[in-house]
Amino acid sequence: MKPILKFLSGREAGIFVMIILFCTAVGIYKPHFISSNSLRIILLLVPLIMIGAMAQMLVLVARHVDLSMGSMLGFSAMVAGLMYRDMPEIWWPIGFLVAVGTGAVLGLFNGLLVTIFNLPSIIVTLGTLNLYRGLTFIISDARQINRANIPSELKAMSQTSPIFGIPWIILMSFAIALLTFYLVRYTQLGRQIYAIGSNPNAAPLRGINVTKVTLIVFIISGALSGLAGIMYASRWGFVNPSNTGMGFEFQVIAAVVIGGVSINGGVGTVLGTFLGVILLGCVAAALPLLGIPGTTQSAIYGSVILIALLIDRSVRQRATANTKRSRA
Amino acid sequence: MIKKTILSTVAAFTLASGMALSEDIDIVFIGKNTGNPYFDSLTQGFVEACDVIACNFEFVAPATAEATSQIPFIEAQIQRGVDVIAISPNSPDALNQVFDAARAKDILVLTVNGDITGNEEHRDATILPTDFTKVGADQVEMVGSLIGYEGEVAILSATTEAPDQNFWIEGMNKTLETDSKYSKMTLVATVYGDDQPEKSTTEMESLLANFPKLRGVIAPTTVGIAAGAQVVQSRGISDTVKVTGLGLPSEMRDFVKDGTVEGFQLWSPYNEGWLAAHFSVGLKNGSMENKVGGTFQVPNLGTITINPGNSINTQAALTTFNAANIDDFNF
Numbered sequence: 229m230k231p232i233l234k235f236l237s238g239r240e241a242g243i244f245v246m247i248i249l250f251c252t253a254v255g256i257y258k259p260h261f262i263s264s265n266s267l268r269i270i271l272l273l274v275p276l277i278m279i280g281a282m283a284q285m286l287v288l289v290a291r292h293v294d295l296s297m298g299s300m301l302g303f304s305a306m307v308a309g310l311m312y313r314d315m316p317e318i319w320w321p322i323g324f325l326v327a328v329g330t331g332a333v334l335g336l337f338n339g340l341l342v343t344i345f346n347l348p349s350i351i352v353t354l355g356t357l358n359l360y361r362g363l364t365f366i367i368s369d370a371r372q373i374n375r376a377n378i379p380s381e382l383k384a385m386s387q388t389s390p391i392f393g394i395p396w397i398i399l400m401s402f403a404i405a406l407l408t409f410y411l412v413r414y415t416q417l418g419r420q421i422y423a424i425g426s427n428p429n430a431a432p433l434r435g436i437n438v439t440k441v442t443l444i445v446f447i448i449s450g451a452l453s454g455l456a457g458i459m460y461a462s463r464w465g466f467v468n469p470s471n472t473g474m475g476f477e478f479q480v481i482a483a484v485v486i487g488g489v490s491i492n493g494g495v496g497t498v499l500g501t502f503l504g505v506i507l508l509g510c511v512a513a514a515l516p517l518l519g520i521p522g523t524t525q526s527a528i529y530g531s532v533i534l535i536a537l538l539i540d541r542s543v544r545q546r547a548t549a550n551t552k553r554s555r556a
Numbered sequence: 557m558i559k560k561t562i563l564s565t566v567a568a569f570t571l572a573s574g575m576a577l578s579e580d581i582d583i584v585f586i587g588k589n590t591g592n593p594y595f596d597s598l599t600q601g602f603v604e605a606c607d608v609i610a611c612n613f614e615f616v617a618p619a620t621a622e623a624t625s626q627i628p629f630i631e632a633q634i635q636r637g638v639d640v641i642a643i644s645p646n647s648p649d650a651l652n653q654v655f656d657a658a659r660a661k662d663i664l665v666l667t668v669n670g671d672i673t674g675n676e677e678h679r680d681a682t683i684l685p686t687d688f689t690k691v692g693a694d695q696v697e698m699v700g701s702l703i704g705y706e707g708e709v710a711i712l713s714a715t716t717e718a719p720d721q722n723f724w725i726e727g728m729n730k731t732l733e734t735d736s737k738y739s740k741m742t743l744v745a746t747v748y749g750d751d752q753p754e755k756s757t758t759e760m761e762s763l764l765a766n767f768p769k770l771r772g773v774i775a776p777t778t779v780g781i782a783a784g785a786q787v788v789q790s791r792g793i794s795d796t797v798k799v800t801g802l803g804l805p806s807e808m809r810d811f812v813k814d815g816t817v818e819g820f821q822l823w824s825p826y827n828e829g830w831l832a833a834h835f836s837v838g839l840k841n842g843s844m845e846n847k848v849g850g851t852f853q854v855p856n857l858g859t860i861t862i863n864p865g866n867s868i869n870t871q872a873a874l875t876t877f878n879a880a881n882i883d884d885f886n887f
Contacts, residue, residue, distance in 0.1 A: 261765075269758070368591070371596060387790045468591050519745070
């Protein structure tokens with residue numbers, strides 16, 4: 229009984245209830261929504277957002293925000309894409325290293341601006357959101373990397389599977405979620421990130437190198453955006469200077485916040501973030517299935533985000549009250 | 557009489573060469589947005605035309621294809637004092653005022669690849685790739701031929717407010733309703749992927765889930781047809797569901813080669829640029845006239861007619877691409 233109560237009082241409960249309610253409601257109208265095929269559609273929708281959300285969770289926990297993720301995704305994907313186009317004979321997995329490395333450098337730059345000049349991350353990353361996007365246009369000469377230039381092995385990763393018919397990119401996104409869980413739960417770095425976010429003034433007094441930890445958080449954010457970038461090339465088979473990654477940060481932040489990560493820092497779990505991503509995936513997959521016209525989809529999508537936050541809040545409050553009563 | 561003809565011919569030559577000696581015509585083409593591969597090919601048509609005739613060419617475009625994002629670009633070109641503004645408008649009405657301002661400065665305003673329907677009086681002429689009234693019927697015939705003129709079909713479009721898309725979809729609906737050749741085909745849904753690969757893919761998956769008997773999908777948009785083809789390819793159902801529409805050969809080549817897509821259609825964006833450049837220079841140096849019913853000659857394209865509404869088409873019908881000819885096209 230105790231673990232269940234603990235789960236119910238956690239931030240994950242509200243979002244979990246929301247997923248069940250939403251899927252049941254859709255399933256009543258469209259029974260074929262409850263099928264393994266829908267699950268496949270949902271899971272194929274979320275890998276990029278899942279990876280971005282894990283990074284954004286760490287950033288938010290450290291009491292920062294990274295608005296430049298979509299542009300880092302686009303720039304990293306473009307660097308890898310240009311490499312594939314101009315060096316067609318290159319061993320294709322190098323693209324992963326290039327994209328992740330590029331992203332890490334961009335993330336480091338964000339981190340340096342935030343730490344050295346002590347600037348608010350929302351302003352810094354708002355600037356680099358535009359800077360990196362502009363650079364993507366410049367390095368690509370505003371031209372798209374076409375399907376023919378993306379290695380077929382890379383594209384196949386979104387379709388072929390090592391086990392259970394689950395495509396590679398889905399497994400990779402789950403692996404990133406697990407790694408983040410490990411980082412948060414079992415490493416000193418993980419605990420330090422939470423300590424900084426809970427109380428930035430007290431953290432240095434406890435011997436935490438705030439600058440170093442903050443830099444690492446932004447580097448992780450950049451590197452994972454880069455990973456999402458190469459996965460974009462895999463999933464969609466092209467890299468476009470203007471579309472690739474556009475609006476990515478907002479999808480990611482929506483998922484993370486629904487997952488119960490506090491924008492005030494210090495609070496957030498990997499499970500909650502994971503469930504937040506899945507809920508948004510369910511909604512994105514269900515709206516067209518319900519035959520809702522495109523014009524109203526984004527209004528409904530936005531409403532669902534708000535409703536999810538409200539339900540999450542009320543469920544948690546009730547659960548917290550219950551735990552207190554049972555403890556008493 | 558003969559003397560007179562010779563004299564006037566000489567006079568005409570002198571006049572023409574005098575014009576040619578004067579400064580080159582400055583043409584700017586403003587695309588819908590940068591990074592759009594479609595406009596690479598269109599721009600190439602302008603560039604190569606200006607290599608052989610007397611014009612300077614520049615391509616500019618905003619980062620995003622929003623209704624008002626082209627206005628600052630047009631204003632900058634008016635300031636610069638170009639001779640011709642060719643533009644693929646992002647909005648049918650948001651640009652009226654700035655077009656008027658350009659024309660007041662004697663700048664020729666041509667809409668290319670899309671028109672400002674309902675506000676035609678704010679531009680000088682429009683150059684469209686083909687007769688848009690026939691696109692809907694051609695596309696229905698295309699999908700019909702792929703599915704044996706029988707079964708359920710759906711349309712996967714771009715955005716709900718795109719004027720071209722809606723015009724073609726209207727044509728498709730009309731053709732399906734009125735032409736008895738297609739009486740065994742039913743249009744079961746029209747969905748919109750907003751020209752985003754993610755959304756187009758989700759809409760395509762939903763079509764397959766909601767209509768298990770679906771036989772064909774028309775996606776008259778380059779992003780939509782590629783997304784639709786990718787879904788069919790990854791599910792391995794290209795034998796039962798035929799995806800076609802309007803696409804770029806460079807983006808569709810893989811799908812045609814592996815048999816996912818048997819055929820699709822488009823026109824030559826290159827020829828639009830090529831024609832627009834020749835027409836611009838012709839109007840500015842006086843060798844052509846922008847008059848409805850008039851004709852003029854364009855190298856490689858032959859005789860071009862100016863249709864009602866000062867509308868010019870670069871080709872009469874859509875080009876169909878399939879495994880046999882796709883390697884002949886490089887755009």
